[in-house]
Amino acid sequence: MRWSQAFIPTLRDDPADAEAASHRLLVRAGYIRQLMAGSYSILPLGMRVCHKISRLVREEMDAIGAQEFLLPCLHPAELWQRSGRWERIGEEMFRLRDRRQADLALGVTHEEVFTAIACELRSYRQLPQIWYQIQSKFRDEPRPKSGLLRVREFSMKDSYSFDVDPQGLDLSFQKHFEAYRRIFSRCGVDTIAVEASSGNMGGSESIEFMVPSDAGEDWIASCGACGYAANLEKATSGVEKATSGVEKATSGAAPVPEEKAAAAGEALGAPQEFATPGVRSIEDLARFAGGAPAERQIKALVYALDGAAALVLLRGDQELAVQKLADATGAGQVRPASDAEIRAALGASAGSLGAVGVRGLRVLADRSLEGASGMWTGANRDGFHLRGVDVARDIRVDAWLDLRQAKAGEACPACEAPLAVRKTIEVGHIFKLGTRYSEALGALFLDEEQKARPIWMGSYGIGIGRAMAAVAEASHDDAGLVWPTSVAPFEVVITAIDPKRAETADAANGLYDALRARGVDTLLDDRSERPGVKFNDADLIGIPYRITVGPKGLAEGRVEWTRRRTRESRNLDLHKAPDVVAEAVIEERSLTA
Ligand SMILES: Nc1ncnc2c1ncn2[C@@H]1O[C@H](COP(=O)(O)OP(=O)(O)O)[C@@H](O)[C@H]1O
Ligand SMILES: [Mg+2]
Ligand SMILES: [Zn+2]
Secondary structure (H helix, E strand, O other), rough: OHHHHOOOOOOOOOOOOOHHHHHHHHHHHHEEEEOOOOOOOOOOOHHHHHHHHHHHHHHHHHHOOOEOOOOOOOHHHHHHHHHHHHHHOOOOEEEEEOOOOOOOEEEHHHHHHHHHHOOOOOOOOOOOOOEEEEEEEOOOOOEOHHHHEEEEEEEEEEEEEEOOOHHHHHHHHHHHHHHHHHHHHOOOOOOOOEOOOOOHHOOOOOEEEEEEEEOOOOOEEEEEOOOOOOEEEOOOOEEEOOHHHHHHHHHHHOOOOOHHHHHHOOOOOOOEEEEEEOOOHHHHHHHOOOOOOOOHHEEEEEEOOOOOEEEEEEOOOOOEEEHHHHHHHOOOOOOEEOHHHHHHHHOHHHHOOOOOOOOOOEEEEEEOOOOOOOOEEEEEOOEEEEEEEEEHOOOOOOOEEEEEEEOOOEEEOOOOOEOOEEEEEEEEEEEEEEEHHHHHOOOOOOOOOOOOOOOEEEEEEEEHHHHHHHHHHEEEEEOEOOOOHHOOOOOOEEEEEOOHHHHHHHHHEEEEHHHHOOOOOOEEEOOOOHHHHHHHHHHOOOOEEEEEEEHHHHHOOOEEEEOOOOOOOEEEEEEOOOHHHHHHHHHHHHHHO
16 A cells, blocks of 8 residues: 555544543544544554454454354344343343334344354254354443443454353353464453453353453452452452451450440440431541441442342442342342432431341342441431441341452452452453353254254354454554554555655665565555654554665665564665565564464
């Protein structure tokens, strides 16, 4: 491609609203343009990167025996009603009506449609199968963000496996795991595979592929000692039990009067109510005279689980992992209750809630509260709290669950070494679905005994645009993008200095033809811009190699070869340049293959 003819609308300045580096640079370097919130046009340079990522994805999918499809984005409501997700998915799904008033959806994902086709698999002899497509998905994300990282319409490689039994599913899952590792490593990014929640996909097991980055929105906990890694939506950890007043008291000698014992957080015969004017939060009560540090408090939160209020208890120093609450209860829609719902459930406002004496409301408690005593909590009466609460004695807990978010420094659940917590971008996600969709939609096969059984399914996704943005996050510098050769829009840019001179033009054109003849993706910067502008643009768009062709070098029969990542330069003989550069590029292109 000749730059003079290319549409590469680079901008001098960063877009005002962009925080994430990938967002800023992909816009500035002319790869993408925003249409509306969470909706981007991909421009030619962006398409070249997406095509290269898609090509790697196709190669690796084909290598595990997957077959490519293309399914519609427009789906009949009826199919989603049969799987139960028409109701379950809620506002994330774009819904519309056709001219005959039939309900339709824009595909959030394609389990339903692929499973409907899998109904044509009749015999165990036709299994296993792996099917995939690269197709648009539509999700009405509540907070579209950071350029291509979180959008409402995006291209996804999604694949689906169909097996006769759980062992077969394990194998298909493992094949995908390895294919994903290869795909991301060929894209030039390091990923961490983490245990994840399966969310509204259902199923038993899921693994996400994460790229460490501050631009991400997923936090993971990982253990440097044993390799345990999990999304905070799923991660568990060991925490020290809140030291209860009882344990402390037993080591002390003389019994203390009740009032004093309560103030010290020790066991009382019954919870004691005390006035806490102005106390509305855990921090308030920690500062209040007669209050207690956060880890000695019981945090009580009211959540609506598919519309039904439930009381959720955690230790005051812990945060709720909302996804764990959804996973543990099977609720499809989980949200904090409104003020009115809270008052209706407990008769008090959010600053004074507790579970002591609560009846007729489901009480779900985090396991770290098990056995805690000498605790502080709200009295369900505005402006009052209780102290001396013994969880076992005073609170009727319906279910003990793992609900708290793991924190850095807490013990790894596998080996007890301290966990690290960091921010990441989820680029891929693989799920074991089991038979949920095949049963709902009737995808049955006949086994060797001619018995009809549901197909065992898995589902596997990679966002193409998000992968491009994740590579950009992982690989850029102050001057712009720095693409790994495997996914770069062009592998080499030839920067012609003063291209109006016949000598320069001839040499640059000759080099351009020679590199293309050797299969190198080459961009020829033949624009009549100042050299500084051309160098800056080449850096900004992030082409891995630049060859500078100018009068000074040509006088000595040479050109300058520069590596974008390191900025190392060396002179090459003009005539040897095509072979030397092509060899280096082709080797590097396949390095990660
Ligand atoms: N809103 C989005 N914008 C861009 N890419 C997305 C978005 N949601 C998901 N993806 C991509 O699709 C892959 C599969 O998504 P999936 O796990 O089904 O959705 P989610 O992570 O939102 O539950 C993700 O790993 C990611 O690469
Ligand atoms: Mg996911
Ligand atoms: Zn560990």
